[in-house]
Amino acid sequence: MYIKKILWAVALLGLIAMGAFAWYVYSTVFSPNTTFNNDEAHVYIPTDASFSDVYNELEPLLDDMESFVAVANRKEYPSNIKPGHFILKSGMNNNDIVNTIRSRNIPIQVKFNNQERLEDLAGAISKQIEADSVALLRAMRDTSFLEKQQLTSESALGMYVPNTYEFYWNTTAEGFRDRMQTEYDRFWTETRKQKASELGLSKNGVISLAAIVQKETAKVDERPRVAGVYLNRIKRGMPLQADPTVIYAKKLKEDDFDQVIKRVLYKDLEIDSPYNTYKYTGVPPGPISMPDISSINAVLNAENHEYYYFVADVNNLGYHKFAKTLAQHNQNKAEYVRWINAQGINR
Structure with missing residues (x-):
């Protein structure tokens, strides 16, 4: 009888121990362990991160770090850390x-548009993926890469077609550049290449002209007409005389791309730069900014007309008045000059 009691006691203690262990396992492994109030939290783990780095990243998001560490060690996570962008859901267990x-x-959406230089693009991308701006700029300027793609330092910006792309956050600088080169090749379909050839322009020529068109008008529906003006000028051997190229030449010469220039002065037209289309015929050696797809398509599908001139329409702001003759253009221009002087815009 006495031995039976002992056996029952041992069995009871065993059940209690098993229950306690089960509760420990449940509370450590399977009970909720998040502390954030939103539905989800985004976690970014850098390349070559240590477990200490991961700990610091997760500490503000988890309720019980001790239990997380116990489970992480049991699953051998500290020796198998992966970089990237991860999404934790509220109420998740360890x-x-x-x-x-x-x-x-989880991939992220990377967006960019309308950058004036590779430096600006690298800065914009570095805010969205792990690679820093220095590494990105170095990859974008790599001479062996540019030579292989038949690009120059002036035309390199045109390889990056503005859009929204899906990337892994931990994509390297070279990985970003190479992916964009693939997207560039995909963008230039046989149809687009054929249209460029019919215009007598290279891919870089189309993009460089599209950049001017975009700077000249923010109205997407007007861009094919503006593109037609410039193509008419190219066919006749006339200089493009595009004010945005003069502004770019001034910024480049003065190494100051932060300055805001609202009005081109006559003295600016004398700046000696291949980007100054008042002094040099044809399109510039590279884009003065990053044109979006609507501007590129505007050049490739330019309106067929007989206009050679245009100036801002003061009665329909945002749009332009177009002219076939210089005399008609000068009348339109005089109206614009009177208006801009009345606005007090001197620079």
Whole structure:
């Protein structure tokens, strides 16, 4: 009888121990362990991160770091850390958290447009992916890469077609550049290349002209007409005489791309630069900014007309008045000059 009691006591203690262990496992592994109020939290784990780095990244988001560490060690996560962008859901348990940051790298949407220089593009991209602006700029300027793609330092910006692209956050600088080169090749379909050839322009020529068109008008519906003006000038051997190119030449000469220039002065037209289309015929050696797809398509599908001149329409702001003759243009221009002087715009 006495031995039976002992056996029952041992069995009871065993059940209690098993229950306690089960509760420990549940509370450590399977009970919710997030502390953020939103539905989800975004976690960014850098390349070559240590477990200490991961700990610091997660600490503001988790309720019990000790239990997380225990589960992470049990699942051998500290020796298998993966970089990337991960999304934690509110109410996740430690098991789900470790599984997520170990294998569920979620792509991000990278957007860019209308940058004037590679430096600006590198800065914009570095705010969206792990690679810093220095590494990005170095990759974009790599001479061996540019030579292979038949690009120059002036035309390199044109390889980056503005759009929204899906990338992994931990994409390298070279990885970003190479992906954009692939997208550039994909953009230049046989149809687009044929249209450029019919215009007598290279791909760089189309993009360089599109950049001017975009700077001249923000109205997408007007861009094909503006493009037609410049193509008419090119066919006749006339200089483009595009004010945006003079502004770019001035910024480049003075190494100051932060200055805001609202009015081109006559003295600016004398700046000796291949970007100054008042002094040099044809399109500039590279784009003066990053044209969007609507501007590129505007050049490739330019309106067929007989206009050679245009100036801002003061009665329909944002649009322009077009002219076939210089005499008609001078009348339109005089109206514009009177208006701009009345606005007090001197620079």
